[in-house]
Amino acid sequence: MVTDVDVATHALPHPSRRLPFLGDVLGVHASTPVQDSIALAEKLGPIFERVVMGRQYVMVSGADLAGELCDEHRFVKHVSPAIVGLRSIGGDALFTAHSDEPNWQKAHDLLRPAFTQPAMRSYHHIMVDVAADLTAHWRSHTKVDVSADMTKLTLDTIGRTGFSYGFDSFNRDKPHPFVDAMVGVLSHNQRREIVPIPWLADIVFRRADRRNERDKHYIATLLDDIVRTRRDAGTSGRGDLLDIMLDAARDADNPNALSEINIRQQIVTFLIAGHETTSGALSFALYYLSQHPDILEAARAEVDEVWGSQTPEFEQVPKLRLVRRILDESLRLWPTAPAFAREAREDTSIGGIHSMKKGDWAFVLIPGLHRDPVWGDNPDAFDPDRFLSANVRSRPGHVYKPWGTGERACIGRQFAIHEAVLVLGTILQQFDIRADPDYRLKIEERLTLMPKNFELTVSVRE
């Protein structure tokens, strides 16, 4: 048995070549922190630490340890440094709130009904329309930039479903300025996190901070525009997310009414959380389909059988079981929100090797967890059959976490799944796709993950 003393004195593995003052900075780069951490996890094992300028980061990728961190009785979401940075635009909205901030519970209760099955049904026709914008665009192109087009699609989808706001992305030569501003803010936060001493970060990032302020100002102006347009119109007529929030704010008896500022923070949260991650998931799924012609053919046969050449009805989307498994497996290999952080509710220890005081926290490195030995001998291989029901049942719980965990797990999960399966099915139904044989998967990291410079040659199916 491990005693308290054993636990307390157990040193965690860490990268070799720890430098004085700076700590474990060698081998981890500003542009690839997640991939570098995956490589470290392979070398150092299921739990390791990096100490940077005196601040400790504990990274967990082992299934048993991650299972402990997912125990809601012992741990709660920790608002990690990267998320703290996002509070400058997201405040205490759903994603960035601490669990004990009153606005989290209020917004959760208020907005939960907008993510139930009946709500998904009401979004379906909009998702179909946006998918049609994508296919119209692809019909007039032979080579397409996959991540850019998936980002256009997912931004338009969340804009139109959630806020009845048209970003009109497919009628623009360049991404909507919101995307540039958002990527600017996300990347800036990620880079700033590398220097954990605030006064030093202020010096190092003085110029970048100014650009960040401009990006935030642009986002604030856009939000004002969205809210003003709605106030002028009175209602969207559809009971979208913005209607729900504004109606509650007008109702003096509604205990979940949110303030004006918080409504803006929720909008930006949904615009960001609601599109980057799904865009990456779709892009990775298309990458893997392009690399596995046999799986692509099987998926297309499924689409032909279930949908034929018709536009799918709501109920026909979840019937694409293989397409769903392709999405699940893509999110296993590249969970596009690659980490979440968990904080101890009381003094405790995990795995009998790492003691944690109340408030101490650790990252669950999801791509590492998704490559734990529990996934078999070849965890890097793309195999959608891992998600056949019998195989899912044979694995322990808490080994697949692309949606986070517990009460703070992704509220938009069903939304993302419906959208992604619908779009993958539509592409398979209408197009032949081919990747450049020389393309090697590279990952772009900007808080979320995305295939980099991935193009497809597309042609309309005979």
Ligand code: HEM
């Ligand atoms: C493939 C797509 C997506 C992935 C992989 C994903 C992943 C995640 C993860 C891992 C978390 C938990 C983060 C944490 O614990 O710190 C989360 C939370 C959240 N997601 Fe998603 N997400 C996706 C799509 C969406 C969509 C489409 C929406 C909205 C329409 C959305 C809205 C949110 C919100 C609001 C939260 C915060 C929930 C809370 O804390 O109460 N996400 N997501």
